[in-house]
Amino acid sequence: MCLAIPGKIIGIERDDSLMHTGRVNFGGVIKQINLSLVPDANIGDYVIVHAGFAISMVDEDEAQRVFEYLDEIDGMMEEADRQ
Amino acid sequence: MKYIDEYHNPRAVAAFAEKIKSITSRDWNIMEVCGGQTHAIVRHGLDQLLPDRITLLHGPGCPVCVTPLSIIDKAIEIAGRENVIFCSFGDMMRVPGSAGDLFSVKSAGGDLRVVYSPLDALRIAQENPDKEVVFFGIGFETTAPANAMSILQAGLVGLENFSVLSAMVLIPPAMEVILSSDNNKVDAFLAAGHVCTVSGFEQYEELSAGYSVPIVVTGFEPLDIIQGIYMSLAQLEDGRAMVENQYSRSVKREGNAEARRVMEDVLTIVDRRWRGLGMIESSGLAISDKYRQYDAEEKFGKVDDISDQSGECISAEILKGTRKPFDCPAFGTRCTPENPLGATMVSSEGACSAYYSYRKLDLQKTGLE
Numbered sequence A: 001m002c003l004a005i006p007g008k009i010i011g012i013e014r015d016d017s018l019m020h021t022g023r024v025n026f027g028g029v030i031k032q033i034n035l036s037l038v039p040d041a042n043i044g045d046y047v048i049v050h051a052g053f054a055i056s057m058v059d060e061d062e063a064q065r066v067f068e069y070l071d072e073i074d075g076m077m078e079e080a081d082r083q
Numbered sequence B: 001m002k003y004i005d006e007y008h009n010p011r012a013v014a015a016f017a018e019k020i021k022s023i024t025s026r027d028w029n030i031m032e033v034c035g036g037q038t039h040a041i042v043r044h045g046l047d048q049l050l051p052d053r054i055t056l057l058h059g060p061g062c063p064v065c066v067t068p069l070s071i072i073d074k075a076i077e078i079a080g081r082e083n084v085i086f087c088s089f090g091d092m093m094r095v096p097g098s099a100g101d102l103f104s105v106k107s108a109g110g111d112l113r114v115v116y117s118p119l120d121a122l123r124i125a126q127e128n129p130d131k132e133v134v135f136f137g138i139g140f141e142t143t144a145p146a147n148a149m150s151i152l153q154a155g156l157v158g159l160e161n162f163s164v165l166s167a168m169v170l171i172p173p174a175m176e177v178i179l180s181s182d183n184n185k186v187d188a189f190l191a192a193g194h195v196c197t198v199s200g201f202e203q204y205e206e207l208s209a210g211y212s213v214p215i216v217v218t219g220f221e222p223l224d225i226i227q228g229i230y231m232s233l234a235q236l237e238d239g240r241a242m243v244e245n246q247y248s249r250s251v252k253r254e255g256n257a258e259a260r261r262v263m264e265d266v267l268t269i270v271d272r273r274w275r276g277l278g279m280i281e282s283s284g285l286a287i288s289d290k291y292r293q294y295d296a297e298e299k300f301g302k303v304d305d306i307s308d309q310s311g312e313c314i315s316a317e318i319l320k321g322t323r324k325p326f327d328c329p330a331f332g333t334r335c336t337p338e339n340p341l342g343a344t345m346v347s348s349e350g351a352c353s354a355y356y357s358y359r360k361l362d363l364q365k366t367g368l369e
């Protein structure tokens, strides 16, 4: 039920507060999405969409964190082994 | 798809599973709060990659499962009225009320529409000015802003034939009920990433400190979930208890300020009954007085508060993490997704339903079926 999926904004249609919408591409499927809850989003940004509304912008730097985290704990474990 | 596929990398998932094995020194119970995570865990067999000493408990995080019988009955009553078009997310159609479900109203000739967004219901209201259009507003913090926005927009365009039947609920009060119960088994929580995307996690910091329980805000893809498990386990093994954010690509500590502002404007916190868990103080969202004209309970009468536990169903214990679906004598026999007896079999995100879809073979192995 709380399923929300990431998609890329490829167009912004109107810019007046509540009806602020854009076209969002979900791996080839393009939908009209309400963007009023992510006022800073621009064309090219990825947003996470639930029930017709973008609820957040994907933070590109943070998105890499998952992969760096593995290397970090590997480093930590090596250090612990050496001690 | 970008931001999905890379989080399915089996090598990275296996690497985390190895790390988890190497640091586990005793028995721990970790509860994933969200039904979407339960579904992903059982479907990808993530629990089966974990050492035996770690048990995943499946929490109350599915709004379809926890919507109380009283509100389902009210929905059925409204949907059956002449002159009403009743709009709902698809998952609610098969949830049993005291007698029948929304689908049976449709078969009997009621005008029911399955919608993807509350905005679809709004459009239907604009297209049908001579009908009353009612949207079934279920959901957690994730969905509440969308529901609230539909009310704001109705106000903006001056729609008079649109209203929302609210069954919205808030997650932290339910987590607190679990933590404060006498037979609580939960050692750590994976908090629901999309709920926290909206609400942030300041409130979780209070819970974590108050009950000395690690809480890791976690995403929904396999790599997110296994990392969330690793992070909560590392806290448990180190004797730490704090809130950590695994899902930082979507969740900020303060959440989505704009969404929270809309919720605060349109909705108000009330006590709400949860199917399986009973009445929980300050755990529901109703439509505030200012927007009373869009409240379906104002238009069609208040929901009667009735309790709703079926005799043999143990879903209340399953939702609290004290028992598992296989412990239920009715599982897979008298209770199936086609004929659900309780909350956790109702939706595909309920624990009983996920086990029924993906784990029936295990049941045969243990000779129970």
Ligand code: SF4
Pocket: B312, B313, B314, B315, B318, B325, B328, B329, B330, B331, B332, B335, B336, B340, B341, B342, B343, B344, B345, B346, B352
């Ligand atoms: S299998 Fe059915 S009856 Fe048993 S706990 Fe689950 S929902 Fe309730």
